[in-house]
Amino acid sequence: MSNTILRMHEISKDFSGVKALDGVSLEVERGQVHAIxxxxxxxxxxxxxxxxGVYPHGTYDGTIEFEGAETAYKTINDSEADGIVIIHQELALSPYLSIAENIFLGNENARNGVIDWNKTNREATLLLARVGLDENPATKILELGVGKQQLVEIAKALSxxxxxxxxxxxxxxxNDEDSDHLLSLINHLREQGITSIIISHKLKEIRKIADTVTIIRDGRTVETFSMRGEDATEARIIRSMVGRPLDHLFPPRDPHIGEEILRVEEWNVYHPVDTARKVVDNAHFTVRAGEIVGFAGLMGAGRTELAMSIFGRSYGTNISGRIYKNGKEITVRTVDDAIRHGIAYATEDRKKYGLNLIGDITVNVSAAALGKLAKxxxxxxxxxxxxxxSYRRSMNIKAPSVRSITGKLSGGNQQKVVLSKWIFSGPDxxxxxxxxxxIDVGAKYEIYGIINELAAQGKAVIVISSELPELIGMADRIYAISEGKLTGEVPRAEATQEVLMHYMTAGKG
Amino acid sequence: MTDTLTQQPADLHPAKPRRRMRIDTRQYGIFGALAIVVLLFQVLTGGKLLFPLNVNNLILQNAYVLILAIGMVIVIIAGHIDLSVGSVAAMVGAVAALSMSQFHLPWYAAVLISLLVGAAVGAWQGYWIAFVGIPAFIVTLAGMLVFRGLTLVLLTRGTISGLEDPFVAIGAGSLGKTGNPDLITLLIGAVAVVGLIGMGLRTRRTLKRLELPREPAGSFWLKSILVSAAIMAIAWLLANAKGTPVILVVLGVLILSYTFVLNRTVFGRHVYAMGGNLFAAVMSGVKTKWVNFFIFVNMGVLAALAGIVSTARADSAVAGAGQNFELDAIAAVFIGGASVQGGVGTIGGAIIGGLLIGVLNQGLSILAVDAAWQQVIKGLVLLIAVAFDIISKRRSGGR
Incomplete structure (x- = not known):
């Protein structure tokens, strides 16, 4: 038998014209840990x-071979039947069921629909031993921390x-301890012959555990190399991850930076549910009039949490710290306070937090400042x-009229509606x-133009983005954030993708 | 969660601006259903449904549904439900009757006290829903039991009947007659028709000026003529019965004011915004807790009014009053096109839904259909109306 367990060949997938994958190929050797x-x-x-099989066979181009046979999965169940199990970032466990029940959910040890609890608990105990989790299988999931829940997921996969x-x-x-335990478990599973694919941002982790790494950028495979080679360095991975030509053009801009408008000091935020977890750790930053300040961080680094906690404490608990506007300390307890103090926050998730999708453009544009239009x-x-x-015209929102329902607009036009709403609230x-x-490239360019225009009007603009070229192309100054901490502050002249990525993957300390 | 996988970005090239709006089939659907039900019962009852006196009774007997539907549609647009309105109406009826019979207060004082009790009940439930965060379903289910129980406590000495005449007139009286047919009633009908068409024309002019899509002229006039004919027909029938019922005037005022509140005020806009996307409303600075609180205070007041009206109409306060009021009101709102997910619904739709329930109630009792079967039929009508709505939406691909 070939030693290649998985061969994905020239996979392409697009979402209504936007290419998410453009001919990606991936080969995974049996018994290895392969990082992406x-x-x-x-x-x-x-x-x-x-x-x-989340995206069923037929909705993508290219071929997949698993253990030498071509696959055509229609659902996750099909791929699981072949022994491919995916554990998502967001864990999919039922909090009020026990560990054992979760492990065998959808796959119960039952005869004629009646569950054999002895067998279930016996097998669960064996599986828990294999993943090194010392818990009673009858314990409910909600009593476990995230790290242990992760292990239950793996036990479920083993079952x-x-x-x-x-x-x-x-x-x-x-946290670090749970991470270490998880990584050693993956190592242990490799010894038992289980192949793993691990998607990770954390380079130290990859170096520690992966045999091979494949780097993907803009829906294409950049390179695959063995982590055992001499030249397998973190620098090489970073270079491959970011080494894209600046293919977006940015509208020209001549910054006129004035007085400091916003200053945030000693800002700490804890997770709303897991209240012991610090999500933002002692953040300090400032923004001046006419300045565009970027925040660079990987997913989960705490960027959005930082922004939302400042915007009227709309995220987090036990928030502490000080906000100064034009040199004076302000209290911002609610979203309404934030709006009244001239702070606006345009969300990253416009469908969930930004728009009333069943409402038309008019009601969305006026939503944050109805008071201005009412007597x-x-x-x-x-x-x-x-x-x-007037916003439809000036922002070039492509819709038949402002009575068009926002849910039916394209992403770029929805984003322009969100921006219109916040610009109309009159923020500083x-x-x-x-x-x-x-958003497609054309609309991106328009939005860059709008952002420049806002800065030109003397507003203080903070841009949070995962796209480093975008930040480097627009921002006057960039803060890097990693694991809740601001790990670096880079002026425009010194900002390169390598420098930023270095700070963004800096980790604790 | 699930739809992030299936949702596709909307079409990138929106169609060219259309100056004409597609005819709103949904709106016609409710009108059509009402017309069909009326015709059906007219035939089944051998013409009795539209006897002048029966039309008069239809309005008097079903006013409570319409009043409750107005409050309920706001509750439902905001994404809640209120199961307690029947019990609240019964309790308030008892309060009104006791105020007059026990404490010998004048009728207007009794009405005022009743409305205040309604507001207090609403504030109580609103507090738990808005500020403590208990789902409205639970709070009002509890309220349904609590206020029913309190009604029984208030009426331990039994039914109170023989209420003051002016009080009874609220639910059963009319403005009086100037002849046969009554000219005042016909005049009110005519004013309503002129006002309706005038407002429709004004809206059309504004839309034209702003270059917004309008309903085709033919469809607008057809609708206007049909509605006008219906209003004049009802006016004619009422003019030949007892004249304009007092409660119809109250209803007219309520319908106009609440339509204004929902369409024109910040409060109304916030209700729709919260139902459409609660998170987006919060992140836009809407004080969602206070909005929720006032929605329930308002519902309490309207439930009290419904209690006053039905107590007045019955000329007695009984412990079993208001049974299933909440179900009629909820059914009216959903038949009138509100969405179970919230964010969608109109006063007009709820009123038409309420009329449909009313016609069913009236027609079935004229036919002397057994109460058990009346419930079966009403249940099926609700199911079919909402199923029709959901299936037609699915077919058109919209939400």
């Missing part, structure tokens, strides 16, 4: 979803006689219409979280 690296949005997760285990950023939510609580609808229509500080995510 790439920036956010490079296509790693899409590739794994193609492999596991399905996994041959190829895919872990999507398994340590992203774990005694009665909305002046003609002025509201005129306002929305705009926090734009991933302003160009999921």
């Amino acid at each position: 690296c790439g920036e956010n949005g490079a296509g790693k997760s899409t590739l794994m979803k193609v492999l596991s 399905k006689r996994v041959k190829l285990l895919i872990l999507d950023e398994p340590t992203a939510a774990l 005694n609580g009665v909305i002046d609808r003609n002025r509201e219409y005129a306002t929305a229509d 500080v705009l926090i734009l979280d991933e302003p160009t995510r999921g």
Whole structure:
């Protein structure tokens, strides 16, 4: 038998014209740990979803061979039947069921629909021993920490006689101790002949555990190399991850930077559920008038959490720290406070937090500043219409009219509606979280133009982005954030992708 | 969660601006259903449904559904539900009757106290829902039991009947007659028709000026003529019965004011915004807790009004009053096109849904259909109406 367990050949996948994968090939040797690296949005997760049948056969181009036979998975169940198990970043366990029940969920030890609890618990105990989790199988999932939940997921995978285990950023939510345990478990599984694919941003981790690494960028394979070679360095991985030509053009801009508008000091935020976990750790930063400040960080680094906690404590618990606006300390307890103090936050997830998708453009544009259009609580609808229509024209929102339902607009036009809403609220500080995510190139250019225009008007603009070229192309100054800490502050002249990526993967300390 | 996988980016090249709007089949659907049900019962009852006195009774007997539907549609647009309105109406009816019979208060004081009790009940439930965060389903289920129980406590000495005449007139009286047919009623009908068409024309003019899509003129006039004919027909029938019922005037005022509140005020906009996307509303600075609180205060007041009206109409406060009121109101709102997910619904739709329920109630009782079967039929009508709505939406591919 060939030693190659998995061969994905020329996989392409597009979403209504946007290419997420463009001819990716991947070969995984049996019994190895194979790491896949790439920036956010490079296509790693899409590739794994193609492999596991989340995107069914027929919705992508290219071929997949598993153990020498071509696959045509229609559902996850099909791929699991062949022994391919994917463990997602967000764990898929049922919190009120026990460990044993979760391990065998959908795959119960039952006869005529009646569960054999003795067998279930016996097998669960054996599986827990294999993953090194010392817990009673009757313990409910919600009593376990994330690290132990991860182990339950792996036990569940083992119960399905996994041959190829895919872990999507398994340590992203774990502390150091849990991470170490997980990595040694993966090592241990390798000794038992289980092949793993691990998607990770953490280079130290990759060096520690991976035999081979494949780097994906912009939906294409950049290179695959053995981690045992002399030239397998972190620098090489970073170079391959980011080494893309600056293919976006940025509109020209002549920055006029004025006085400091916003200063945040000693900002600490804890996770809303796991209240012991610090999500933002002692952040200090400033933004000045007319300045565009970038925040660079990988997914889960705490960028959005930082922004949302400042925007009226809309994220997190036990928030402490000080916010100064124009030199004076302000209290911002609610979103309404934030808006009144001239702070605006355009979310990274416009469908969930940004728009009323069943509402038209008009009601969305006016949503954050209805008071400006109302007298005694009665909305002046003609002025509201005129306002929305003027934004439709100035922002070039492509829609038949401002009565068009926002849910039916393209991503770029939806984003322009969100920006219109916040610009209409009349802010001095705009926090734009991933302003160009999921948007085609033409609309991106327009949005860069809008951002430049806002800075030119003397507003303080914060741009959070996963796309480093975008930050380097636009920002006057870039803060790098990693694991909740601001790990670096880089002026425009010194900002390169390598420098930023170095700070972004810096880790603790 | 699931739809992130299936959702596709919307089409990148939107169609050229259309100056004409597609005819709103959904709106016509409810009108059509109402017309069909009326015609059906007209035939089945051998013409009795539209006897002048029966039309008068239809309005008097079903006013509570319409009043409750107005409050309920707001609750449902915001993404909640209120199961307690029937019990609240019964309790308030008892309060009103006790105020007059026990404490010898004048009728207007009794009405005022009743409305205040309604507001207090609403504030109580609103507090738990908005500020403690208990789902409205639970809070109002508890309220349904609590207020029913309190009604029984208030009426331990049995039914209170023989209420003051002006009070009874709220639910059963009319503005009086100037002759046969009553000219005042016909005049009110005519004013309503002129006002309706005038407002429709004004909206069309504004839309034209703003170059927004409008309903085709033919469809607008057809609809206007049909609605006008229906209003004048009802006016004619009422003019030949007892004249304009007092409650119809109250209803007219409620419908106009609440349509204004939902369409024109910041409060109304916030209700729709919260139902459409609660997170987006929070992140836009909407004070969602207070909005939720006032939605339930308002529902409490309207439930109290429904209690006053039905107590007045019955001329007595009974412990078993208001049974299944909440179900009629909820059914009316959903038949009227509101969405179970929230964010969608209109006062007009809820009123038409309420009329449909009313016609069913009236028609079935004229036919002397057994109460058990009346429930079966009403249940099926609700199911079919919402199923029709969901299937037609799925077919058109919209939400």
